[in-house]
Amino acid sequence: MLAVRRLTRYTFLKRTHPVLYTRRAYKILPSRSTFLRRSLLQTQLHSKMTAHTNIKQHKHCHEDHPIRRSDSAVSIVHLKRAPFKVTVIGSGNWGTTIAKVIAENTELHSHIFEPEVRMWVFDEKIGDENLTDIINTRHQNVKYLPNIDLPHNLVADPDLLHSIKGADILVFNIPHQFLPNIVKQLQGHVAPHVRAISCLKGFELGSKGVQLLSSYVTDELGIQCGALSGANLAPEVAKEHWSETTVAYQLPKDYQGDGKDVDHKILKLLFHRPYFHVNVIDDVAGISIAGALKNVVALACGFVEGMGWGNNASAAIQRLGLGEIIKFGRMFFPESKVETYYQESAGVADLITTCSGGRNVKVATYMAKTGKSALEAEKELLNGQSAQGIITCREVHEWLQTCELTQEFPLFEAVYQIVYNNVRMEDLPEMIEELDIDDE
């Protein structure tokens, strides 16, 4: 079946205004005006009717949509309930940035969301003032996101339980290690109809096997929880430099129906900005796995960089890493989709960004150049912070060893051996070489 064809704003304008269409004409048209949106729908309906004819005209055009980022066609949201109230839990660098994005959208779509967004802040003194008061009067998070103006409808709240009162959507955005404590405080105070999105990356590996952080929230609080992940360095998003992200959410069993409950359309309206393009998919496991394992691959890229092996080698590591991420995801979460890894911002794009810089690359490069251990490198470079890949590669190794599957993941295993068993980085190529031919 041929789905409704989705047009970019650009191609839409070119089609509807073939004569007027010049750079100047384009820029003076009001963006997102009612006129534009209506015309867009008409164009797309027209496109639906004519697309198949176009395709058949050309013998080389075998397929229409081999790749499609999400299944949703153009749709209009008619809310059949009170606007959703949103609370962001967390106010660090990334937490405040996401709260800014959300508050801009709740203001814009005020018939879908309550404009006021609460942000829970772990309160602290900045000089004589409370951080909460500074945010609520000067509208900047001077400690964790300085020099970025925050919307006035974003309200900092130091009281966790007060901040979530009446909330329909909770957005978790705190450091991984604080999650259990926060969740414990919330237990018994969250109604089952509440929905959540976790901006925390990754999963936990323990005796129970691989557990997604979103599943942890669901298990502990009894609410449906999705995830947000992507190639998003917080300072760039805060400055409204263009980037993309992926939101993953599965409709729960008690889904209330279109216009009555959180779904992919509602989540797109909540997170999508002109500078922050959002794709919403089902695959929570896929984006969580990719979000955690990319850090292990980034360590290997850091080794390669430190050894001075150049761009070919770094690209090879990323290719191999993507393959092992997909293999790991498909092995332990067979419901996750291969496309998520190679086609989503939370997959290949986040991998590329993470491998081009950041804490893991920094630590690994330093190890290669100085011969120091991972712990020494972390200590000297990161001011008490940690490179997540160092922890993740050990957890992954231990889990794969339990499964007797370490040999299926030669890159992950090589990183573990280099970090923890003093194996030489020079041996990396040999450790991942596939010997599938013999010339005897």
Place this chain on the structure above:
Amino acid sequence: MLAVRRLTRYTFLKRTHPVLYTRRAYKILPSRSTFLRRSLLQTQLHSKMTAHTNIKQHKHCHEDHPIRRSDSAVSIVHLKRAPFKVTVIGSGNWGTTIAKVIAENTELHSHIFEPEVRMWVFDEKIGDENLTDIINTRHQNVKYLPNIDLPHNLVADPDLLHSIKGADILVFNIPHQFLPNIVKQLQGHVAPHVRAISCLKGFELGSKGVQLLSSYVTDELGIQCGALSGANLAPEVAKEHWSETTVAYQLPKDYQGDGKDVDHKILKLLFHRPYFHVNVIDDVAGISIAGALKNVVALACGFVEGMGWGNNASAAIQRLGLGEIIKFGRMFFPESKVETYYQESAGVADLITTCSGGRNVKVATYMAKTGKSALEAEKELLNGQSAQGIITCREVHEWLQTCELTQEFPLFEAVYQIVYNNVRMEDLPEMIEELDIDDE
């Protein structure tokens, strides 16, 4: 069915020498010794027998091999014919590098290949000497690959027809624009049993539609032709810095059988080196499409870099670009495989390398920073050379316009509009934005 499990050399050693296995013990074992190879086969057979038991023990291990780079299991080559004679046509930077790789392997596997490799050289004077004579006496290509020692069994030959005399395998590695002339000279001089590999990237777009360069060789010379492509900056490969590549080859209808004709095993032995890891697949179309279109994506990355939009945006462009490359490949070559694009060196890895540097990024960054046109930028930066993406994006646009499919490829179209129609780079995010929700 469970295929034979392939082990890396590293995991093999760990399994066969659990006590001895330390970094030192590993290094003193002779590499590729007969002992090692025999043990490897035994280990793998053992592994085959026990793998399934291991898998079933662990409830989380749902699949064994969701991703496998090639279908070949461990195999031994028994040649049932005279050793293959190989000629490399071309002696530039990349041509000489590949000839070096090949000559190292023909020497090593002298019962499979004739050790002497001929390399056709477009002869020219270097001072008073012929380049050919310099290569054959000093064993360096002083003009195109200086300071790299070449194997003595690599013989430069200025006579094209003489160089291919008796050759069983031709490796084409000349600039794209010289191919028609070379092929014309070869017509009538190449026996139908000869096989070829093209190291030229890409395809031609003309009135006939999209034609692969390998198909062009097949059409013009009547011989089967595959391709080699990957994340391979020639100088790094020449210096034996570790990298990977992809060779693609389909067995022809007149395939003579195992040990009698060129196949995936023979090609792996011909190109694989400890520093140059080769994967051999069937998908000639996939690696050729990826090799050409990556240059268009690299232009977009250059715009982003020149605009100072940062790593998030560059990663987003690469993600989008990979999606459009896959879509283009699947649309016009439905036999090409999605895995080729996201799992091979010639796919995602080459895209990453190309987007992290090189001529296309350089030209596009300069355009963004100075406001100059593509042609001006090329002229000022490239000394008469061209950035391939500038040509490819126009060819792709014209072809897609013929098919009325430009709107299906918003990134390729945006690059074309920016380069040729003076559309503003600032509009790039809007041009590729997907409008699939309306909140009315």
